[in-house]
Structures are given as C-alpha cells and as structure tokens.
Amino acid sequence: MMHRGWTYVSMIFKSVLAAKLWLIAYVVLILIPASIFLYAYSQRYSRILEEEVTRTMLQTLKQAEINLNHQINSLRDTSNAIFMNPKLVTYLRTSASYGDQLDALNELRYMVDNARTNLNVFRVRLYVDDSKLFSHEKVNFFPYESIKASPWYKDVLNAGGLLVWTGAYMEHFIDIPNEDPYIFSGLRILRDPDHYDNISGILSIDVDARILENILSNIKLNNEQQVFLVAPDGTLVLHSDKSLLGTKLKSSAVLNTIEQSNEGVSAIEEDNSQQYVVYTTISATGWKLVAEVPKKGISSRAASLNQISSVATLTGVTVLFLILVFILLAFIVRGMNRRVQTVIKVIKREGIEGLDERYGTSDGDINLLEKSVDHLIHRVRNLMEETYKSKMQEREAQLRALQAQINPHFLYNTLDTINWIAIGHKAHDISQMIDGLAKYFRLSLNKGKDVVTVTDELELAKVYLEIQQTRFPKSFEFEFETSVAHDDGGAEGQERSLDSFYIPKLTLQPIVENALLHGIRKSKGKTGKITIRAVVEGDDLLLSVTDDGIGMEPELAQSLLTEPRPTMRNDGSGSSYGLYNVNERSKLFSGEAYGLHIQSSPGEGTTITARFRCQSHESEA
Structure with a gap:
C-alpha cells in the first residue's frame, strides 16, 4: 500500500x-x-x-x-x-x-x-x-x-x-x-x-x-x-x-x-x-x-x-x-x-x-480499475432499472392524485344548486337536475378508468353546461364544433371518428367551468357564449374552449398553468386547482411538449387550448 x-x-x-x-x-x-x-x-x-x-x-x-x-x-x-x-x-x-x-x-x-x-x-x-x-x-x-x-x-x-x-x-x-x-x-x-x-x-x-x-x-x-x-x-x-x-x-x-x-x-x-x-x-x-x-x-x-x-x-x-x-x-x-x-x-x-x-x-492498479469499471456498469444498470420503475409509479401516482383533487368541488356546487332550486322554485326542476347529475357521475366515473374517449369527454362537458344553464338560466349559450380525422394509410384515406381517440378523464370540464364562472359570470352583463372545438391536426388532437367573457392579463393566464392555487373561493365555485392540474395531467399523458395554452386579453374573452398526442384504443393497448 x-x-x-x-x-x-x-x-x-x-x-x-x-x-x-x-x-x-x-x-x-x-x-x-x-x-x-x-x-x-x-x-x-x-x-x-x-x-x-x-x-x-x-x-x-x-x-x-x-x-x-x-x-x-x-x-x-x-x-x-x-x-x-x-x-x-x-x-x-x-x-x-x-x-x-x-x-x-x-x-x-x-x-x-x-x-x-x-x-x-x-x-x-x-x-x-x-x-x-x-x-x-x-x-x-x-x-x-x-x-x-x-x-x-x-x-x-x-x-x-x-x-x-x-x-x-x-x-x-x-x-x-x-x-x-x-x-x-x-x-x-x-x-x-x-x-x-x-x-x-x-x-x-x-x-x-x-x-x-x-x-x-x-x-x-x-x-x-x-x-x-x-x-x-x-x-x-x-x-x-x-x-x-x-x-x-x-x-x-x-x-x-x-x-x-x-x-x-x-x-x-x-x-x-x-x-x-x-x-x-x-x-x-x-x-x-x-x-x-x-x-x-x-x-x-x-x-x-x-x-x-x-x-x-x-x-x-x-x-x-x-x-x-x-x-x-x-x-x-x-x-x-x-x-x-x-x-x-x-x-x-x-x-x-x-x-x-x-x-x-505491476501492482495491479489497471486490473483493479477494470474490475471497478465492470462493477460500476452493473451497478448503474440496476439503478437505471430501479429509477425507471419508480418514475413510472410516480407518474401513475401523480396522475391519480391530480385527478382526485378536482373531482369533489363540482359535486358540492351541484348539490348546493339543487338545494336552492328546491327551496326557491318548489322542486319544479329537481327531476331535470338529478337526471343531468346522474349523467355527469356516469361519464366522470367511467367505471374507474382514467382515460375516456373524446366523444365521452365532449358529452360530459355538454351535461355540465346543461346543468349550469339550469343554475344560471338565460345567462349563456354554448355550441360544439367537431371535425373527423383522416387515416392516411389507405389510398383514398379513411375517416376516423373522435370516439377512437382517448384522453385523460375530466379534461374539458375544468376548462369549461373556468370559462363560465371566471369569464362569463364575472363580465358586466353576466351573459355570453361558450364554443367548444375538437380538431385533429396531423398527429395531434386539439380541444379548445372559447368564451367572450372578461378575459385576463397574459401574466395571470401564464401563472394559472405554473402555480397551483388550492385555496377555496368565497363564491363556492371550488378551488382553482383545475387548469393547473389539467395542464400537468396532459403533460403526463402525452409528454412535456403537450398541455394547455391560454390566449386572453382583458375585455376580449379567453381561448384555452388543450393539445394531446393522438392516441387510439389500439395503440394504448
């Protein structure tokens, strides 16, 4: 030595x-x-x-x-x-x-x-x-x-x-x-x-x-x-x-x-x-x-x-x-x-x-170096496998944790609304509200699955807006604009419906909620229109929600995607986890290049676009 x-x-x-x-x-x-x-x-x-x-x-x-x-x-x-x-x-x-x-x-x-x-x-x-x-x-x-x-x-x-x-x-x-x-x-x-x-x-x-x-x-x-x-x-x-x-x-x-x-x-x-x-x-x-x-x-x-x-x-x-x-x-x-x-x-x-x-x-220094390198390579390979498994588990846990944070608040708002309707209108609209709420539960729970088809997600947004129209009568209108995708594999191309694409559950509903409660309901007249679009561009699927409400400053819009805001709001509209969680779940689902984009200016309304990688049932399986 x-x-x-x-x-x-x-x-x-x-x-x-x-x-x-x-x-x-x-x-x-x-x-x-x-x-x-x-x-x-x-x-x-x-x-x-x-x-x-x-x-x-x-x-x-x-x-x-x-x-x-x-x-x-x-x-x-x-x-x-x-x-x-x-x-x-x-x-x-x-x-x-x-x-x-x-x-x-x-x-x-x-x-x-x-x-x-x-x-x-x-x-x-x-x-x-x-x-x-x-x-x-x-x-x-x-x-x-x-x-x-x-x-x-x-x-x-x-x-x-x-x-x-x-x-x-x-x-x-x-x-x-x-x-x-x-x-x-x-x-x-x-x-x-x-x-x-x-x-x-x-x-x-x-x-x-x-x-x-x-x-x-x-x-x-x-x-x-x-x-x-x-x-x-x-x-x-x-x-x-x-x-x-x-x-x-x-x-x-x-x-x-x-x-x-x-x-x-x-x-x-x-x-x-x-x-x-x-x-x-x-x-x-x-x-x-x-x-x-x-x-x-x-x-x-x-x-x-x-x-x-x-x-x-x-x-x-x-x-x-x-x-x-x-x-x-x-x-x-x-x-x-x-x-x-x-x-x-x-x-x-x-x-x-x-x-x-x-x-x-020699003193065996080079031989010792060679054996040490071989041991290091095996050790690194084992650590990489362990890291990969832990990352996958962590992604799955994040996805479920983020999903769990945005489920409860709508249930509270809807039950609260039903209660006030029953008191103020002597139960005339309870049947319609319960029917919409049942549809919402069926689509949002999705038998415990974490992904849904685009068609089901659009239907869930529609049910949500119908319930809110009962809650806020004559205060807003909504419409859906969808386009089909074309498969370039054949000679003439083959149409593929939105029902063949999958996205994370509860993607549109928080965005639609934001457009209604923070865009239209906070405008001077508290009236407006919401437009929901589903478009396929190449290998990407784009879902956008546009409102003609009060809009917001670009700096505030950017902070909604980068800063979680878990505090409850006084108006009972739930926490502001929504857009942040949807953005994070979108990235976990499709990759860091995907997620939400907000385009807004004060007094000019807001457009929130969610971009996903096109993912069919076959590729997911």
Whole structure:
C-alpha cells in the first residue's frame, strides 16, 4: 500500500518536471511583465484619480455657490421692491406732512411685514432722519445718526445707491433680548425725492447668518476641510470660528491663489503642510467661497479608489495563472488517458487474460480499475432499472392524485344548486337536475378508468353546461364544433371518428367551468357564449374552449398553468386547482411538449387550448 502511494507521488512529480518549460515561460512572459505593468498602472491611475477627486470637489463648491447666489439675489429682489415703493418715496420727502407720513407708514409697515414672508429675510431696517415719525422706534425704524459709526457706512455712501453686503456680525435687537444673532446686511442709500443730492436714509435687508452657514456646512469634501467666505480685500466674511470674522485672512499663499482667477483648484505648501485650495466666486457679492483640504486626505481617497483597480488587475493575473494550471493539468490528464487507452486496446485485442499477462508484474492498479469499471456498469444498470420503475409509479401516482383533487368541488356546487332550486322554485326542476347529475357521475366515473374517449369527454362537458344553464338560466349559450380525422394509410384515406381517440378523464370540464364562472359570470352583463372545438391536426388532437367573457392579463393566464392555487373561493365555485392540474395531467399523458395554452386579453374573452398526442384504443393497448 505504501509503495502504491509513492508511485502516485512519483508520477505527479515527473509530470510537473515535464512542464518546467511552461513554468519558466509563465514567469518570464506573464508574471514579471504583469508586475511591472501593475506598478506603473497604479502610479498613473493614482494621479488621474487625484485630479478627478479635486475636480469633483470644485463642482461641489460651485453647487454651493449657486445656492448662495440664489439666496442673495432673492434678498436683492426684496430690497429693490421696497426701494421702488411709492409710499417710501412719500415718507422720505422733506416736504411730507405728518399726515402724509402717517399714511405712508401704514403702507410701509404692511410692506415690511410682507417682505418677511421671504424666509431669507430676518429683518428690514430703515435708518431715517430724526424728524420723521417713528424714527426712534428701533424695531424697523432707526435714527440715521445711529448708523454713521458702522465700519461699512462709507462703503454704502460710495456705492451711490447700489446694494452693499456686509460680512457676518453680531447685532442686538430690543425685541429679541435674550439673543444677539449673527446677521448679514445688504445696505443702500435712500435719497430725498425733493432734493435728490441729499441722502434721506439707508435701507438695510438683514439675513440670519445661519442660513448661509447651513449651505457651507452641507459641503462635504473631507473630514479635515475648512470652508469659509472671503471678501475681495481678504477679510473673512463667514467662518466657523466667529472670532476671526472681520479679520484679514492670515495665509498669504491662499490669498495669492484665490486672486489669480474666479475659480480653480491649486496645491499649496505652507508650514510644511501640503493642501489643496478649492475656490469659486459668488457673483452677487464678489466674495470668494474657499475650501482648504489637506492633500493627504485626497491622496488617501484616491488610494482607496485605486485599490479597486489593483484588485481587478490582480484578478486578471490570477486568471492567467489558473489558465496555466489548467494547461498543466491537461498534460497530466493526457498522459494518464494514454495509459488508460493502452489498457483498453489490450483488453479489446487480447481480453482480460492479455491484460493480466501484460500487467501481471505491476501492482495491479489497471486490473483493479477494470474490475471497478465492470462493477460500476452493473451497478448503474440496476439503478437505471430501479429509477425507471419508480418514475413510472410516480407518474401513475401523480396522475391519480391530480385527478382526485378536482373531482369533489363540482359535486358540492351541484348539490348546493339543487338545494336552492328546491327551496326557491318548489322542486319544479329537481327531476331535470338529478337526471343531468346522474349523467355527469356516469361519464366522470367511467367505471374507474382514467382515460375516456373524446366523444365521452365532449358529452360530459355538454351535461355540465346543461346543468349550469339550469343554475344560471338565460345567462349563456354554448355550441360544439367537431371535425373527423383522416387515416392516411389507405389510398383514398379513411375517416376516423373522435370516439377512437382517448384522453385523460375530466379534461374539458375544468376548462369549461373556468370559462363560465371566471369569464362569463364575472363580465358586466353576466351573459355570453361558450364554443367548444375538437380538431385533429396531423398527429395531434386539439380541444379548445372559447368564451367572450372578461378575459385576463397574459401574466395571470401564464401563472394559472405554473402555480397551483388550492385555496377555496368565497363564491363556492371550488378551488382553482383545475387548469393547473389539467395542464400537468396532459403533460403526463402525452409528454412535456403537450398541455394547455391560454390566449386572453382583458375585455376580449379567453381561448384555452388543450393539445394531446393522438392516441387510439389500439395503440394504448
């Protein structure tokens, strides 16, 4: 036994040595070039990914810039609407009487309240001359002298009526005593309509700084990012560190970078720290939206993306290696196959005795293989016979089980119908119902046989429909269309009646039931017509049932043939096993190529066709 094991190991080792040229070729032609390519590709791909990441960050910043422009332009429109209001002009006139001012104030208060319907407007403030009514109200109206000390007062005067935006600053409001919010203000001068050269006031539109801070906080570039707004002179307009508001940006490298163009991405190095500066310009104010992102964060992100490419390349190299392994195994198997073919040739030429003589001095491996194969063949033959018998028994059991599932429900419906007729019509139609029911039992039971002639099956369908006509009077009509078959064996051909063909028992009745109860009875008028056809096409027998009822979706029609539905329906029409079981029994009877086919569309009726292989009494016997 030990010697046999060493023989196997020796054979495999010799096969590997025989393939050493393939191993050398693999290392030289595949492994080394692939490693060099993988390294170069990784470096190049990292640079490309880094550029792509920074480009994506710029696009994210530009989207935030669009949002900021939208907010500021909305505030500018509100300022323009107030600036152009005639009542404001009346109020600002030096010649305006107190009555005119009071009348204008009512309109101005309504206008101020209406301006706050813009969710971006935090407060509207008017700085007017002390002589004006309510100039010391200090909610919406303020004395003109109180704004002269503001750092942006000169900028507002120099703007000549254009809107000037301040940076974020803290302001106190007497109507909000517990909070001093940070706000942005858009200011413009108001001129005296009677003396245009004179300045009669300043209009301020305030916006809560948190609105702009929320836009900046939604910018997600990196965990270590710094995003802020900078005025054209380098003053910080908005920053997460409130102590820096109004101060100059400390980084000269960042200032020099953002002054070069309206938008861009630049790599800078400051204090031994490498970072990217991503910036864009807010056209409504001239401010710069700036994001500082450490370069190591972008590099790590690019590296993570690069891992995907590296895995793909490594997978390719692995596949090439596996291909080579398969080639080597093919050589080994080919060598073993030659040995087996030699054994087979010896057996064919000299028989088992020749095999014993040829390999008698060997360890008996081939002899053992031959005996094992012979035993395997006998075993497989026995298993095939057992499988065939079990399959036949299984088919017969399935046929009987499926048959048994669809018999009872009609009996229940018919007895129920007879009962209601007896109660409602005082037994006038009981005789007719019992006669039809007797015919139905006789044809369906068929003396215990599982197959019936086509003629008997058609007669059974007719009896069923007659009983249902009693149950549902004047609700439907039916007709039968049949054709005879011609036997091509003779010179002129010989007609064969449908009575000579056999099909599984209770094939048509479930289909007819489906047409009546689910097609016609569910239509709007609950009336219709059922047509039953029996046609022979070549070696196939076709039985079809057509109704002009409500029809159904093709998907539902297909599911009726593929999914058993054993649950009872509430209307007492029995289970929906019918079509599924008929389809399965048809396939068991004639083969998988046969069975039911449903053609239907909503509102266009339904045609169900059952296809069987023509099977006469003689061929069945």
